[in-house]
Amino acid sequence: MAPTHTCVVNQLRQLVYYHLDNNLLKNALFFAERLEAIDRRSSESAHLLSLCHLRLGDNASAYEYSKTAGSRGSQLGCTYVFAQACLALHRYKDGITALEKAKALWGAKNNFGKHTANSRQLLPDAAAASCLLGKLYYGYDDKLKATRCFEESLKLNPFMWDAFTGLCDMGVPMRVENIFKMNPEMEAIIKQGYPDQLESQSSKDSVASISTMPDQERTRPSTRPASVVSDTPDPFNNVSTRGFAGGIFGTLGISQKLNESNPSLTNLPAAGGGGIGPEAMETPTGPSAILDVTQNRRDPGVLAYSNEAPPAPTRKTRTLQGLGMDFSVDAPKMSRGITSKRSQKLPMPRAIPYEEHVDESAAAQAVRSNSVSHTTGDRKRTVSGQVVPRQSSEDPGAPQRRSVRLFNQIRPTSTKSSSNGPTIGLPAGRELKKTRQPISKIMRPSSSASTVGRQVSGNRKPVEEPMDVDQKETSSRSWYGTVTSIQPPKSSEPDSVKQEVALKFLLDLFRTFGSGYFALSKFACADALQLYNQLPKQQQDTAWVMAQMGRAYYEQAAYAEAEKYFKKIRQLAPTRFEDMEIYSTILWHLKRETDLAFLAHELIDSSWQSPQAWCALGNSWSLARDHEQALRSFRRATQLDSKFAYAFTLQGHEHVANEEYDKALVAYRAGMTADKRHYNAWYGLGRVYEKLGNYDKAFFHFENASRINPTNAVLICCIGTVLEKQKDARQALLYFTKATDLAPRSTLTRFKKARTLMALGLLDHALSELTVLKDMAPDEAMVHFLLGRLYKSMRERGLAVHHFTIALNLDPKASQQIKEAIESIEEDDEDYENSMTA
Structure with a gap:
């Protein structure tokens, strides 16, 4: 018999999904190619093939295989892979056009809370697609539309971290507290329940139901062929609508009970396609083993059951004595065929006696109700309520029913009865329709265990002999035991409350993360450090947080403090390459030549493909x-x-050191093209133009760099220097004062401020600045030289000579200039004396 095309396609899809989930990407690619060869017309085959190429890093192949359906926006999977490949290949316009065409497919999707260990959504929702569209617009240099897309993504899902960091990196002003908060969709999902919660509860119910089965029933192999597959094209999406994320979680146990009570139901295909073993129908499994017993009927002889459980019978509270019972069963032969009598209405089962103070749990009612309804439903009963056995099958070659095999395995050997209990029966000639003994009001709950609700599989057995109510029950699988072994289901309200509390805790946590990242993107380093210090200790000890704090200290030029954090990162995550270029620059500023060389060789030995490693080596x-x-x-x-x-910027710095200014300009401009908010490249261009004497362009680039990083004292000081060279001392003094306020420990800014104050004749203010500077840098020759000049202007000859002498001792190379300054003091004194005598 030739296999059907649909079954072969579904099996190949199952293989592709299996290998993708297990990260066997080359295997997945191999099977995806086979699938695409067999099913060339299906856009889903192209989606799987392009997805395999994308995950393997082959962006060009992913672009080509997804282009046909993806560029038209006709299939969401292909469109999303196509857009991701366009982003990697810098073909931003193609990706934007494809996503905009497919907006009708993803615009209303929301997959928040639907991703668990056993259920996934392979296709993107609106938040993910909007985030990708924002990245494409940003690459296309359309900042306005990129901002709108990122904002829309965050409105749908505040945990879309890429969208948030994208807005921060673009310098968009935001109110972080308004981003990380609950939205109506999230509240609705919490109230409805996460799929993993429903899955966990359903699995517990299934395990509890199966635990009440006899050992023979639990371990008996199923007759379901392993090669049967479902027609469902996407097992991952099917899970969310018909599986754990859908509305059948409460009926999963019912499906299994139906399956166990009727062996012919095991021929039904699983929701996840083929490849499921025989035990998948009798043990709790993942979503691929969930049955939808109302669809995909192949066998006309199988009666269609409803997924809804019948209502539980009315419970009666009765007083029971400490009695036991023992009974024997001689199971009558039961027919495999389904007669017309099975369509009759199910009579209400009789109430089960309970102890006065024992309450029946909801789980027990569900098990008893399902067991009774699915096993004895649509069967004819006698006046006393006994089930009439089915007639013999007309097909003598048909396989024996599961219930008959079960009875043959557990047929008891004892048939003794007791005359102590009252018996009500039919004439002896009607052996096949013997009624069971009515249940006494003075009977303990375990006495009903043998006949009602004993088996989850639903195999009710008529009783042939009168029951002995004096003897104790010897079987451990009683109805009372079954009820007490199943925990009553917990209310969903406490779970939803707990999930809401947990979600609010995460939102508060990520609000702190986001506030710190946003502050650092604005170069408000002190605020960022304060926010990161508010994080829990276990979060502060992660590599990402330590890297952010190290960068904050680096931007403040506190290189020693920054080095401590990066040292911890090297110990905690020695394979981390991100931010290592910053660490190497910190070591460069600290002149740690040995440590820097060791770091560079470590990184290069770990990976030759890391640009951060090559920056460290440079x-x-x-x-x-x-x-x-x-x-x-x-x-x-x-x-x-x-x-x-940053690599382009470092390259420009080296060209400046070699006095290759033209090449430096090219390198800095390349860095600006790669990242328009990379202030280091703007600063580099300003330095080059300053050295070339083009002060207007230097001022323009320094000012733009300062707008990006308004808290950097060096940039503000550079603006003041350019203004000073343009003979605008008063405007320069404003910038030097601002730089000193931002970095009071910076000796360079304070020195330039003091020099400008002297040029403006504000000698007292200059003296106070130089006094502070002398205490900060007592071994700096230029400080003492400037003090000597200041005292010379103030006619303090002795102090002037004193500081000139200190400067000469600290910097002998400048002896000629210092000697000329000392000689000028003597000449000034002579001129002053001559003017007084004249």
Whole structure:
């Protein structure tokens, strides 16, 4: 018999999903190619093939295979893969067009809370698609539309971290507290319940139901063929609508009970396709083993059952004595065929006696109700309520029913009866329709265990002999035991409350993360450090948080403090490459040549494909004053990542050191193209123009860099220097004062401020600044030289000579200039004396 095309396609899809879930990407690609060859017309086959290429990092192949359906926006999976490939290949316009065309497919989707260990959503929802669209617009240099897309993504899902960091990196002003908060969709999902909660409760119910089965019933192999597959094209999406995320969680146990009570139901296909073993129908499994017993009927002889459980019978509270019972069963032969009498209405089962103070749980009612209804439903009964056995099957070659095999396995050997209990029966000639003994009002709950609700599989057995109410029950699988072994289901309200509390805790936590990241994106380093210090200790000890705090100290030029955090990162995550270029620059500023060389070799040995490693190596060569080797390393970093702006900037710094200003301009402009908010590149261009004497352009680039990073004292000081060279001392003094306020420990800004004050004739203010500066840098020759000049202007000859002498001792190379300053003091004194005598 030739296999059907649909079954072969579904089996191949199942194999692709299996290998994707197990991260066997080459295997998944192999089977995806086989699937695409068999089912070329299906866009889903193209989606799976392009998805495998994308996850393997082959973006060009992913682009080509998804282009047909993805560029038209006709299939959401292909469109999403196509857009991701376009983003990687910098074909932003193609990706934008495809996602906009497919907006009708993803615009109303919301998959929040639907991803668990056993249920996934392979296709994106509106939040994910909007985030990707924002990245494409940002790459296309459309900042306005990128901002709108990121904002829309965060409105739908506040945990879309990429969208938030994208807004921060673009410098968009935000109110972080309004982003990380509950929205109506999240509240509705919490009240409805997460799929994993429903799945857990359903699995517990299934385990409890199966635990009440006899050992023979639990371990008996199923007759379901393993090759049967479902027609459902996507098992992952099917799970959310018909599986654990849907509305059949409460009926999962019913499906299993139906399956156990009627062996012919085991021929039904599973929801997840083929490849499920025989035990999948009798043990709690993942969503791929869930049955939908109302669809995909293949066998006309199987009666269609409803997923809804019949109402439980009215409970009666009765007083029971401490009695036991023992009974024997001689099971009559039961027919396999389904007669017309099975369509009759199910009579209400009789109430089960209970102890006066024992309450029947809801789980017990469900098990008893399902067991009675699915096993004796649509069967003819006698006046006393006994089930009439089915007639013999007309097909002598038909396989024996499951219930008959079960009875043959557990047929008891004892048939003794007791005359102590009252018996009500039919004439002896009607042996096949013997009624069971009525249940006494003075009977303990375990006495009813043998006949009602004993088996979850639903195999009710008529009683042939009168029951002995004097003897104790010897079977451990009684109805009372079954009821007490099943825990009553917990109310969903406490779970929803707990989930809401947990979700609010996470939102508060991520609000702190987001506030810190947003503050650092604005270069408000002190605020960022304060926020990160508010995080729990276990979060502060993670590599990402320590890297953020290290960057904050680095931006403040507190290199020693920043080094401590990056040292901890190297101990905690030695394989981490992100932010290592910052660490290497910190070591460069601290002149730690040995530590920098060791870091560079460690990173290069770990991965030759890391641009951060090559930046560290370039900084090491730069500190050793080998600028050519440093340039080679920085070029290699930019070859590995053309969007790595910092590598271009470091390359420009090396060209400036070699006085190759034209090449430096090219490198800095490349860094600005890679990242428009990379203020280091703007600063580099300003330095080059300043050295070339083009102060207007230097001022323009320094000012733009300062707008990006308004808290950087060095940038503000550079603006003041350019204004000073343009003979605008008063405007320069404003910038020097601002820089001193931002960085009061910076000796350079305070020195330039004091020099400008002297140029403006504000000698007292200059003296106070230089006094502070002398205490900060007592071994700096220029400070003492400037003090000597100040005292010379104030006619303090002795103090002037004193500081000139200290400067001469600290910097003998400048002896000629210092001696000329001392001689000028004597000349000024002579001129002053001559003017007084004249």
